[in-house]
Amino acid sequence: MWGANLGEWAVYLWRKTTGLDSLFNNAHPGTGAALDAEIASAFEQHKPLLFYYWQPTGLMAKYDLAPLEFPAYEDACWQNLLLADGKMDCVSGFPVSPLGIAVSTPFVESNPELAAVFEKVQFTSDELNGAILEMSESKRTGDEQAMVFLRDNPEVWQAWLSDEAATNLATKLGLSSTGAISTEATASSINVSALASSFPSWSLETPLNNALANLVQNYGDVFRTISTMALTYLLLPIERLLTVIPPWLIIAFVTVLGWFGVRKIWFALACGAGLFLIGAFGLWGALIDTLALLIVSVLVTVVIGIPIGIAMSGSKLLRKTVTPVLDIMQTMPSFVYLIPVLMLFGIGKVPALFATVIYALPPLIRLTTLGITQVNHEMVEAGRSFGSTHLQLLLWIKLPQALPSIMAGINQAVMMSLAMVVLASMIGAPGLGEDVLQSIQTLNIGQGLQAGTAIVIVAIIIDRITQAFGQGKRTRQKNIEAGRRPIG
Numbered sequence: 001m002w003g004a005n006l007g008e009w010a011v012y013l014w015r016k017t018t019g020l021d022s023l024f025n026n027a028h029p030g031t032g033a034a035l036d037a038e039i040a041s042a043f044e045q046h047k048p049l050l051f052y053y054w055q056p057t058g059l060m061a062k063y064d065l066a067p068l069e070f071p072a073y074e075d076a077c078w079q080n081l082l083l084a085d086g087k088m089d090c091v092s093g094f095p096v097s098p099l100g101i102a103v104s105t106p107f108v109e110s111n112p113e114l115a116a117v118f119e120k121v122q123f124t125s126d127e128l129n130g131a132i133l134e135m136s137e138s139k140r141t142g143d144e145q146a147m148v149f150l151r152d153n154p155e156v157w158q159a160w161l162s163d164e165a166a167t168n169l170a171t172k173l174g175l176s177s178t179g180a181i182s183t184e185a186t187a188s189s190i191n192v193s194a195l196a197s198s199f200p201s202w203s204l205e206t207p208l209n210n211a212l213a214n215l216v217q218n219y220g221d222v223f224r225t226i227s228t229m230a231l232t233y234l235l236l237p238i239e240r241l242l243t244v245i246p247p248w249l250i251i252a253f254v255t256v257l258g259w260f261g262v263r264k265i266w267f268a269l270a271c272g273a274g275l276f277l278i279g280a281f282g283l284w285g286a287l288i289d290t291l292a293l294l295i296v297s298v299l300v301t302v303v304i305g306i307p308i309g310i311a312m313s314g315s316k317l318l319r320k321t322v323t324p325v326l327d328i329m330q331t332m333p334s335f336v337y338l339i340p341v342l343m344l345f346g347i348g349k350v351p352a353l354f355a356t357v358i359y360a361l362p363p364l365i366r367l368t369t370l371g372i373t374q375v376n377h378e379m380v381e382a383g384r385s386f387g388s389t390h391l392q393l394l395l396w397i398k399l400p401q402a403l404p405s406i407m408a409g410i411n412q413a414v415m416m417s418l419a420m421v422v423l424a425s426m427i428g429a430p431g432l433g434e435d436v437l438q439s440i441q442t443l444n445i446g447q448g449l450q451a452g453t454a455i456v457i458v459a460i461i462i463d464r465i466t467q468a469f470g471q472g473k474r475t476r477q478k479n480i481e482a483g484r485r486p487i488g
Contacts (some may be wrong), residue, residue, distance in 0.1 A: 263468075294421075
């Protein structure tokens with residue numbers, strides 16, 4: 001697995017000069033967090049992993065990683081690699097950027113001593129990696145971590161200062177002449193820390209992290225198998241089918257569907273024009289990826305959500321048990337459960353599918369339960385008086401009467417699934433959200449507006465059509481209840 005947004009030139013360098021493109025696929029994780037989750041998952045499962053990364057970062061200090069040895073950086077080879085047409089055969093390591101502290105000219109003129117110190121300040125990559133990891137895991141601010149670093153590494157900063165300045169700083173830090181922390185300074189810092197909060201120190205962080213690590217280590221292969229099956233038998237077939245169908249046929253189908261749903265010619269033509277505009281923007285491939293993920297996620301949501309809603313409508317105990325779970329699913333930030341999903345299923349379309357289903361499932365379950373529980377009690381009693389079984393009551397009375405509410409739930413599930421396309425791109429799933437994410441990362445407002453417009457067009461088309469079919473069912477039901485002949 002490869003991953004990191006270091007630019008096409010870096011991908012070109014590795015693929016064209018090392019031959020690694022014949023052994024590895026270049027995977028785009030979407031965000032640095034998704035890449036970190038994939039690396040952590042592979043490391044916990046003791047899986048082989050090849051990736052390129054940047055430093056200083058805490059991840060480089062967290063795991064015992066073995067860097068590949070490359071030739072030293074050669075400027076002539078590097079420049080030729082960036083401009084070559086694929087015929088270069090030289091290999092160069094990446095250029096190393098030394099740490100620099102930028103200050104203004106008036107600052108240098110006013111503080112020549114500090115400017116002289118800044119010229120000497122330099123850290124090794126391991127020092128910075130370790131400090132960043134310690135700061136993030138200990139939840140320290142930059143100032144707090146700086147004080148810890150100064151206390152723990154006097155041999156580093158003593159080389160930057162004169163003997164007098166080094167002695168003064170050691171005194172301020174509570175260090176002895178040998179570099180050890182004095183007892184008074186330690187006790188003082190402990191007392192301040194103890195007085196900082198009057199609450200007991202409770203945390204679920206460590207046990208939850210350990211539980212996730214054990215789950216990944218022991219059952220990671222099982223979840224990866226599920227991921228492969230979902231990708232092979234659900235996502236890829238639908239994506240290939242949509243890719244094979246000519247774009248004009250899809251546009252014509254949606255136009256006709258819009259006419260049958262809304263019964264307005266202008267809306268049908270607007271649907272076709274909107275899809276044509278997406279293709280003209282060069283986003284048809286991204287649209288296909290988004291539609292494939294949307295179709296599969298809605299199908300999975302319907303298969304799971306409607307049976308649960310039916311079961312909840314017939315059991316008060318089940319409603320009391322499942323309702324708090326639905327509340328958590330609707331209110332919990334998606335990024336929280338994306339971390340374990342990424343580590344269990346890997347980056348790409350499958351974790352995006354699971355995240356979308358979790359996000360879209362609650363409204364369908366709630367509206368299905370609501371629709372069935374609100375069925376006219378007299379109709380149910382009439383069915384029972386004619387000897388209908390529970391299954392017959394469900395199939396011939398409750399579900400038909402609750403169909404408008406269920407259709408509204410499906411509409412909400414579809415719209416909420418579509419709302420996840422940008423989040424899906426952040427965990428490596430291709431689609432319209434990927435262009436939005438790239439525009440954010442590169443500050444390309446034009447690209448972002450184009451992709452955003454495409455998402456809005458798809459959302460309006462899907463919302464209006466699904467609402468129209470749901471309202472049609474509701475109209476027919478009202479006509480039946482009123483004793484009139486159904487329309488259409």
